[in-house]
Structures are given as C-alpha cells and as structure tokens.
Amino acid sequence: MAEDIEAKIRRLRELGRAVSESEEQPAPTPPKPPRRRVSRIGMLREKERKKRIIVGALVLSIIIIGAVISIYMYLENKAARELENAKKAKIAEVNACFKGELANDTAKIQLINAIMAAKSIEDLQKINVKAICEERWKALQEAKKRAEQEKLAKELAQLKNQTKENIKMAFEPLLSVQVPDELKKEIVDTMNSLLAQVDSAKTKEEVLSIDPTPYLLDLWKKVYFYRIDSMPGTKVILMKGNTTNIYTKSEAKEVISKVENLSDLLQYQVKEVQLVQVALVLSRKDVNGGFLEPGDKIQIYDKKTGKRLVPEGYVVLVLFDAGQIQVSETQSKTTSWSSTSSTTTQQSSSTNYSPGETPYQVSQTSQSQSSVQQTSSETLSASYSYSVNLGEVLKAIAAGKIKDPEEIKEKLEKYGWKVLTLEESSNLLALNENTRVLVIVEIPTEFVSQVLKSENSLVIAKLSKP
Structure with missing residues (x-):
C-alpha cells in the first residue's frame, strides 16, 4: 500500500513538471508566412486573442497545479498520518518492553529519538524494538549478575581477610608461649594451613566452615602437657578460678585431656608444688x-x-x-567368817527277861548334848596416789637434774602413741x-x-x- 502511494505521488510530481515545462516552452509554430500588412484593428484583435489564450493557459495551469498540489497534500498528509500512527505504535512497543529496571535506560531514549526521526514507515520497520529490548534485558541481567558476583567477591574477600585476622589473633597467645621448637613448628604449620584453607575457599560457606577451635584446643592441651612435664617433682597444682587441687603429673594430664571446651581449658593454671x-x-x-x-x-x-x-x-x-600424769589408787579388803555347831543325843533301852518264875528287867537311859560357835573377822585397807608433771620432768632432764635420764627418756618415749594405742585396744578414752x-x-x-x-x-x- 505504501508503494502505491509513493507511485501516485511520483506520477503527480511528473505531471506537475510536465505542466510547468509546457508553460515555460511554448510549442513550436509553423514558419511564418510572409509578413502582411495588418490593420491596427486586426493587430489589436490578434493581441487580444493571444492574451486570452495565455490567460486560459495560465488558469488551466493554475487549476492543474492546484489539483496536483491538493492531491499531493492529501497523499502527503495521509502518509504523514500513517507514519505518525506507526511511530506511536512503535513508541508504545518501546514503552511496553522498556519498563521496570529499563524504564530509564539510555537505549529506550535512543530508540524513541530514532523513531521520532524516522522519515518513513520503511525507516520505522528497520527499527527492531524487540531485539534491542531483549539485548538490553540480557545486558541488564548480565550486569546484575556481574554486580552480584563482584559484590559476593568483595564480601568473600572481606570475610577471608577477617577470618584470617581472627585466626592470627587466636594463635597469637599460642605463638607467645615458651615451648620446644618442635611444638612451636607444629603451631606455626597449623596456623599457616588454616590460612591457606581460607585463601583457597571459593564460597562464604567454605570460609565459615573453617573453625580453628579444635586445632587450638589440641595444641593448647599439648602446651599444658609440656608445662606439667616441665614442673619439678612428681606432683603439680592445677588452679581453676577459686578451685585448687594437687595431682600427680599423670592425673593432671588426664584432667586436662578430658576438657572439651577451649575457654574452660584456658582457665587452668599449672603451678609447681x-x-x-x-x-x-x-x-x-x-x-x-x-x-x-x-x-x-x-x-x-x-x-x-x-x-x-x-x-x-x-x-x-x-x-x-x-600436762601431768596423775594416778590415784585405793585398796580395801574386809574378811568376816562365822561358824556355829550344836549336837543333842538321847538314848533309852529296856530289856525284860523271865527265866523261870523270877522276872528280870534291865533299863538303861543315856543323853548327850554338844554346842560349838566360832566367829572370825579381818579388815585390810590401803590407798596411794602420785602426780608427775611431764613438762617439768623434761626440763629437769634438759637441766641434768635427773640421776638416770636415759631410763626416764626410755619410759617417756612415745608416751602419747602408747596411750593412743591403749585407747584403741581398750576402747577407753584416756x-x-x-x-x-x-x-x-x-x-x-x-x-x-x-x-x-x-x-x-x-x-x-x-x-x-x-
């Protein structure tokens, strides 16, 4: 359709040019006949006739040019309206695509300017809004991705630096203690290994997963073992807060080995007994x-x-x-004996004989009584006491006032222990x-x-x- 309009406009332009050329270049006239003498009136008539022809031609040309211009203007306005509508549709397409994060994108402004500057629909058709929009969206996403990656890389670098500083600070007390060179090397190697793990980490999660605490706990235990072994004697003192205990070295190592928290471990102090x-x-x-x-x-x-x-x-x-050994004894003995005896005997007998006519009778009576009484009594009483001041005895021995000090010292030797031994064996408190x-x-x-x-x-x- 646009091609038809363009063809019509070209034909109108050619027609206008043809009319203009016809006005500017009069048609060739046949050779003039021999000049005749014309009357003045005829001349005037001839001039009038020519004038009318010219005026008619001019009027006709004006009418034709007006018509051509009207047609041209109509076609031109129609093309302009179509171009304007096409521009509006194109701008609407731009606005529909370039929205949100692309609402103020420079590509959108450039597209609108290009659309507004388009002279024809063909020029508008050459503007591929969709392709440019998709390209800008893709570029935006890539830019966001790059920005996110840069942000994550920056955060990762900051986290790595902070983690390495924390590791160095955590190992600083260990590095300052006096330990054998072998243990010192193990401490340094462990720290460097952790720092290398941090440097090689690819994500924040990998960095955060690197925990130096188990390594520190193990190394500090070795430091405590070294301190315990370096103490003189067979025992050491372990102090934690207000609690103080004495252990053999093996017991102290066992106590330290059972501690599972680093902060608890660092509260212990090892001291010489x-x-x-x-x-x-x-x-x-x-x-x-x-x-x-x-x-x-x-x-x-x-x-x-x-x-x-x-x-x-x-x-x-x-x-x-x-103090004093005091002994007081009293002895008393009383004996009493009494005996009583009494005996009574009575005997009577009678005998009758009759030999013949003369009776014969014999009677005999006998009585006996005896009595015995005996009483005995004995009383015995004795008492004695003595008191010895042990302190004075010791002083007397020291002053040489005891005749036989060795005998006295022998008797006093372990006096207290003997008393306690007697208490235990007799269950009596002395x-x-x-x-x-x-x-x-x-x-x-x-x-x-x-x-x-x-x-x-x-x-x-x-x-x-x-």
Whole structure:
C-alpha cells in the first residue's frame, strides 16, 4: 500500500513538471508566412486573442497545479498520518518492553529519538524494538549478575581477610608461649594451613566452615602437657578460678585431656608444688582424734563453712600437751567368817527277861548334848596416789637434774602413741578430747593464707589408704 502511494505521488510530481515545462516552452509554430500588412484593428484583435489564450493557459495551469498540489497534500498528509500512527505504535512497543529496571535506560531514549526521526514507515520497520529490548534485558541481567558476583567477591574477600585476622589473633597467645621448637613448628604449620584453607575457599560457606577451635584446643592441651612435664617433682597444682587441687603429673594430664571446651581449658593454671611447714595448735578432736603419725596424708577443712582449704598435705610432727600424769589408787579388803555347831543325843533301852518264875528287867537311859560357835573377822585397807608433771620432768632432764635420764627418756618415749594405742585396744578414752595437740604440717604455699585466716576453726582430716 505504501508503494502505491509513493507511485501516485511520483506520477503527480511528473505531471506537475510536465505542466510547468509546457508553460515555460511554448510549442513550436509553423514558419511564418510572409509578413502582411495588418490593420491596427486586426493587430489589436490578434493581441487580444493571444492574451486570452495565455490567460486560459495560465488558469488551466493554475487549476492543474492546484489539483496536483491538493492531491499531493492529501497523499502527503495521509502518509504523514500513517507514519505518525506507526511511530506511536512503535513508541508504545518501546514503552511496553522498556519498563521496570529499563524504564530509564539510555537505549529506550535512543530508540524513541530514532523513531521520532524516522522519515518513513520503511525507516520505522528497520527499527527492531524487540531485539534491542531483549539485548538490553540480557545486558541488564548480565550486569546484575556481574554486580552480584563482584559484590559476593568483595564480601568473600572481606570475610577471608577477617577470618584470617581472627585466626592470627587466636594463635597469637599460642605463638607467645615458651615451648620446644618442635611444638612451636607444629603451631606455626597449623596456623599457616588454616590460612591457606581460607585463601583457597571459593564460597562464604567454605570460609565459615573453617573453625580453628579444635586445632587450638589440641595444641593448647599439648602446651599444658609440656608445662606439667616441665614442673619439678612428681606432683603439680592445677588452679581453676577459686578451685585448687594437687595431682600427680599423670592425673593432671588426664584432667586436662578430658576438657572439651577451649575457654574452660584456658582457665587452668599449672603451678609447681612448693611445700612449707606450718605449726598448728588444735584440740585433739580436731586432729582426727589425735590418731596421726608423721608421714600421714591429710586434708584441712574450715569447720565453720565446711570448705576444704588444703586438698593435700603431710604430717611432719605431732606433740601432745599431756600436762601431768596423775594416778590415784585405793585398796580395801574386809574378811568376816562365822561358824556355829550344836549336837543333842538321847538314848533309852529296856530289856525284860523271865527265866523261870523270877522276872528280870534291865533299863538303861543315856543323853548327850554338844554346842560349838566360832566367829572370825579381818579388815585390810590401803590407798596411794602420785602426780608427775611431764613438762617439768623434761626440763629437769634438759637441766641434768635427773640421776638416770636415759631410763626416764626410755619410759617417756612415745608416751602419747602408747596411750593412743591403749585407747584403741581398750576402747577407753584416756586423754581428754580438748587436749591440745601441736601438729606440724607440710602444705603447698598456695593454701597457707587460707589456713592462717581460718586458724581458729581448722579441722585436720586424715586421708584413708585405698
């Protein structure tokens, strides 16, 4: 249809040009006949006739040109209306496609400008809005994808840097401790391995999955084992908060190996067992009834609070405040004996004989009585007492005032232990429960301050042998 319109417009243009040429170039006239003498009136008529021809031709040309122009204008306006409608449809297509994130895209503006600048429908048809829109959508998605990738890459890089800094900070205390070169190398190699894992991670999830805590827990345990082994002696002190305990080295390692939390592990302190001797004066009932011997393993408690002050200590010496040995004995014997005896005997007999006519009678009577009484009484009474001040005896021995000090010392040797042995065997209490006892104990230095604070409420407990 557009081609038909264009063909008509071309024909109209050619027609207009043909009319114009006909007006500009008059048709050739036949050779003029020999010039005749024409009258003045004839000349005027001839001129008038020519004038009418020219005017007619002009009017006809004007009419033809007007008609051509009208047709041209009509066709031109029709083409313009069709082009305008086509432009509006094209712009609507652009707006329908370029929306949302592409609403202000530069390609949209360029397309609209190109549509508005189009001179013909053919020019509009050359503008492929759909292809350009799809290309822009694809470019937008790719740009968004690249932006997202760049964002993720930036976040991943930041996360990697932060994770590596956290790993270095976590390993810093380990790197500052004094350990053998072999263990130091293991610490450094472990840290570098973790840093390499972070660098090689491709996603944030891989970075977040790298946890140095298990490695730190294992390495710190090895550090604690080294500290325990490096302590002198066979025992060490493990302190955690307000709790202090004494362990053998193997026991201490077992305690450390069972800790599964790094923060809990780092609360432990390993200290050398340094023993000091402390003299305590307590009542007998507060020192296990006095049944203590040098070398016994003990624990010390505060009887007011029930808190264990010393988890482990040893008895060095025990001295009893025996004061005086007092013996008082009274003996009394009374014997009484009484005896009474009485005997009574009576006998009577009668005999009759009749030999012949002369009777013969014999009678005999006999009586006997006896009585015996005896009484005996014996009374015996005796009493004695003695008192010995052991302190004065010891002073006298020290001053050389005892005639035979060796004999006395032999008798006094282990006097307290013998009394306690007799108590155990007889189930009788010989020494008063409030008898003062001087106990010299050997305890770690860490517990001395607590013992001194509770000096008036201490209880010494003897650890039973398994």
